[in-house]
Amino acid sequence: MTSVETSKETEDSGPGGYAAARLRLLTEKERSGPPRRAALARITDDWLAALFAAAAPPRGTALVAVGGYGRGELSPRSDLDLLLLHDGSADPAAVSALADRIWYPVWDLGLDLDHSVRTPAEARKTAGEDLKVQLGLLDARPLAGDHALTAGLRTAVLADWRNQAPKRLPELDALCRERAERAGELQYLLEPDLKEARGGLRDATALRAVAASWVADAPREGLEGARRRLLDARDALHLATGRSTDRLALQEQDAVAGELGLLDADTLLREVYEAARLVSYASDVTWREVGRVLRARSARPRLRGLLGRGGGKPPVPRTPLAEGVVEMDGEAVLALTAKPERDPVLPLRAAAAAAQSGLPVSLHAVRRLAAAAKPLPVPWPAEAREELVTLLGAGEATVPVWEALEAEGLITRLLPDWERVRCRPQRNPVHTWTVDRHLVETAVRASSLTRRVGRPDLLLVAALLHDIGKGWPGDHSVAGETIARDLAARIGFDRADVAVIATAVRHHLLLVETATRRDLDDPATVRSVADAVGSVGTLELLHALTEADALATGPAAWSSWRASLVADLVKRVGAVLAGEPVAEPEPAAPGAEQERLAIEALRTGEPTLTLRTEQAGEESDEPEPLGVELLIAVPDQPGVLPAAAGVLALHRLTVRAADLSAVELPEELGGTGTAVLLLSWRVAAEYGSLPQAARLRADLIRALDGSLDIPARLAEREAAYPRRRGLQAPPPRVTVAPAASRHATVIEVRAQDAPGLLHRIGRALEGAAVRVRSAHVSTLGANAVDAFYVTDVSGAALAPEDASEVAMALESALRA
Missing domain, CATH: 3.30.70.260 (ACT domain)
Incomplete structure (x- = not known):
């Protein structure tokens, strides 16, 4: 639709012409993104201007778009932020009548409206009392009426914003932090709020406000593209749901992906996460710069007094941190003598020094390293490997430094396979983080466990790589073993250390799965773990990795109960690896x-x-x-x-x-x-x-x-508390674990957890005429993973064909 066609279609100031033009625009598949938002804002401008003119407005009045509408960012179900501005000279009744002639047609169309009627003085006063109002007025745009009135207000509001920056910017920073605490981090949420969550559209708007203050400016590279992707996702969400919503719910993600022409919901989330990560990083850098500038401004009068008139500008102190790296003004920066083009280890050395000192790496330093640093030789020299281990062992301070390197592409340059897990969502709600952040969080958790192992370096690197196989199809532990072997060799570990890291990655789930799903009194259980682990040193490393992995997964993945079971298993396996015999269990009295x-x-x-x-x-x-x-x-x-x-x-x-x-x-x-x-x-x-x-x-x-x-009572409860709609759980799966025990047959059940699940399993096993010797029940988020040791009526393990029939019958019962 051209601008000429748009004007013709909105000549009618009534709702019919605008509604028809709006509908045609929103159903055009060939136009989306910024062109559609701009066209939607344009036809809305024309319609509201026509409403304003038809109402015979008194002199000294103007209709102004503010907030998102002022920026021309109208999504299909966006509300309209409008200000009716008047100079105070008109009859109040006439101004009120004018407002009614504009507001009511908007409401009649079912559009959400955020409206106010104010003089410029009232608008400035309200902005001075309400930060959100002031932010909205920064984007004020005239629609109709006295444009000079709007221009005067905009000029005054911008001047107020710049003059009040030392007070207002800290308030805005606190507002952003409070919102992030409430809505979470967009780049890690399975159902993110595209607007409110950290890294979302409100943060992008806050960065525009900071730039308008002239105190600091956000890194521009990629920021506008990230903001555009978030707006495109919100447009598609509005079209898919027909509602004004910013929450990207699970049940809507496939439809939203389809609207955007993306492959699937995972692709959608990954694009959204990438955009949010860029906005979050730009916010971190910008607010750090705001703090630095405001501190410098507040210190100027005192420094002038100390230096006297004409004393000049004092030098900024630099504190050495490592070769080529210094601290300056609260950041790790490159020394004046640093030569990144000749020093391939400098990126890792700078990162390790910053993390060990608890400092962020300056944006300028990271970008200089990304542009000029020489690639590391393969395998890495010993210094590079040691600096990586130092970085990983710094604890919580590792995270922001790692994110800074990742934002400029340095991590994927160092570890090429990282690209496949970067921003990769994890659909299991047990997981708090995306795959890449989970790996870093696991290293953070492992850093506090390094005193428990003989080789802390192997623990930290295994923690960083344990889920690296999730970027490939199939069993991520199997794929991860191969990738970890290649990366460990690339990093410069010798053959024996590479084998230990690969074993830890391959079996990083072995201890917790065995401890919670197998009979630890069965000698076959302990021997199978001992055979897989191979040595006491690997066992202690795997024990620490198991705990770090679970703690980094989320609160549902670790508990004192699981910790006690894993510790018991480790003790038994350690005894076997030390050469102690495993006695056959006797019937316990x-x-x-x-x-x-x-x-x-x-x-x-x-x-x-x-x-x-x-x-x-x-x-x-x-x-x-x-x-x-x-x-x-x-x-x-x-x-x-x-x-x-x-x-x-x-x-x-x-x-x-x-x-x-x-x-x-x-x-x-x-x-x-x-x-x-x-x-x-x-x-x-x-x-x-x-x-x-x-x-x-x-x-x-x-x-x-x-x-x-019991079945009737459980059915009543389920009817009273229905599970959330739209979440399609995968079907239950029942398998027979071969060679898991010589005394019984082990049947594993994986199903959606629900009240009475164990009751249903018990009824099915009773119907199959088998005896349950023991059960090991584990719940991870919404998933139940249970193992049952069953025998025939004589107490012997089932024949393979009988075990298969029992498993099939149990699965059929659960599916029904």
């Missing part, structure tokens, strides 16, 4: 409490149980609880597992681990030849306090005799 419960169960013929809180240790005054141990004794009968699991689900208890065994008590303890089924489970309350043991026992009795319909 029931403990005193289990024996008491079993005697009571035989005497009454009903289940008995007890709840007991466990603690992580006694190192502190208030040791952290590992969970609650639930002991149940039931006369052996069918349906115990699903009944017990169902009762726990009804009482909102999460099962973390379960052990089941059948014992026969000797006659002197009341044994009658009837077996007693003992269940020892570790549970945790979803929220609130634990239920009373008496209530659990009563409901378990009812579940076993059939008077408590």
Whole structure:
């Protein structure tokens, strides 16, 4: 649509002409992005100007676009920010009538409107009291009426903004920080707010405001393109949803990607993350410069007094940090004698020195290094490898330095495979970060664990590379092993160290998965881990990497319970690697409490149980609880597992681990030849306090005799609390783990976690006529990963064909 056509289509000042032109514009597939936003602003300008003229406005009035509309950034469902400006000479009733003639047609079309009626003096006063109003007026643009009135206001507001910069810019910085705290960092969120989150459109607007203050200016390279990509994503979001929304929800991402002509939702997120990362980095650099300039301004009167009139400008002190690197004015900069074109190690040396000193690297230094630094030889010299390890070992200070190098392309130059994981989203909600930031965060976590290992350098590099395979298809641990082997050799490690790093990457999930999903009393479990790890040194490195990886993943990935299981496994594997034999387990005799419960169960013929809180240790005054141990004794009968699991689900208890065994008590303890089924489970309350043991026992009795319909009760709860719409969970998957145990068959279940899942699994296993020897239950975010050790009725492991049939039946039951 040309500008001539646009003008013709909006000659009618009523809503019909504008609405038709707007609809045609938004349905044009060949025009999108900045041209469509500009055209939408133009036809809106024409329509509002016509409304203003048709209302016979009194003299000394003007209609002004402010905020996003003032910048001409109208997305399909953007609200209109309008100011009706008047000089105070007109009759107030006439001004009010003029406002009504403009506002009501906008409301009649269902458009959101942010409006005000003010004199220039009132507008300046309000701006002085409300920072957001002042920011909106910085983009004031005349639409109709007295343009000189608008120009005068804009000039005055800009002058106020520049004069008040020492006060207003810190307020704006605080506003941006508060918003980031509330909305999070756009570049890491699975459902980001394109406007409010850090690195979003509001931050891009704040950078324009800083530039208007003449105090500092943002790095321009790529910033406008990043802002354009975020605006394009918001346009597509409005068109896909038909709503005025800035939150890129999961269920909308495929449609938004389609609107933008992108391959899929992951491609969309990666583009959005790239843009947000650029805006965030520009914000960091800009606000650092604002602080430096304002500090310098505040120090000038004092310095003039110290130096006297005509004393000249004092030199800025430089403190050496490393060869070619100095500290100046709170930043790490290159020394005057530095020669990056002759010193290939300088980028890593500067980064390591900055991180160790807790300083940011100056923008000028990073850009000079990116432009002039000579590539490192392959393999790297020892100094380069040591500087990388020093950088990774600096803790939290590593993150901003790494991001500065990454923003200028230095990281992918040093580690070419980094490009495949850069800004790559992780769909599992357990993960807090994108793949690349998770790798850096893991190194940060590992830096606090270096005293636990003999080779801290191998731990830090393995932490940085452990998920590097996520940029390739297939099992990321397998792909990562190959990439880590190549990169470790590139970095300059010898053959033996390369093998250790590759092993750590290949098996970085081995300890936590084995500890939470396998029977640690089974010799086959411990031997398989020992065979994979190979040495005590590798085991201790893998132990630290496991903890660092989990802590960097998110709060749902690590707990005292998981830590205790992993530590137990490491202790057992360490004994094997040290040459100690692994004894075949003997049937465990029931403990005193289990024996008491079993005697009571035989005497009454009903289940008995007890709840007991466990603690992580006694190192502190208030040791952290590992969970609650639930002991149940039931006369052996069918349906115990699903009944017990169902009762726990009804009482909102999460099962973390379960052990089941059948014992026969000797006659002197009341044994009658009837077996007693003992269940020892570790549970945790979803929220609130634990239920009373008496209530659990009563409901378990009812579940076993059939008077408590557990499936119906669980269905009622699910209907009352429906899961979020639009989230399509992958189907459940049930597999048989070969050679995981000589005494039982291990069946693994991976499914969407839901109330009563363990109950459904128990019913399916009962229906398959197998006995559950033990269960190892693990929940990661919305995913349940459970392992069941099952036998036939005689207590032997299942034949391979029988195990496959059980797995297929269980998967079918869960899918149904």
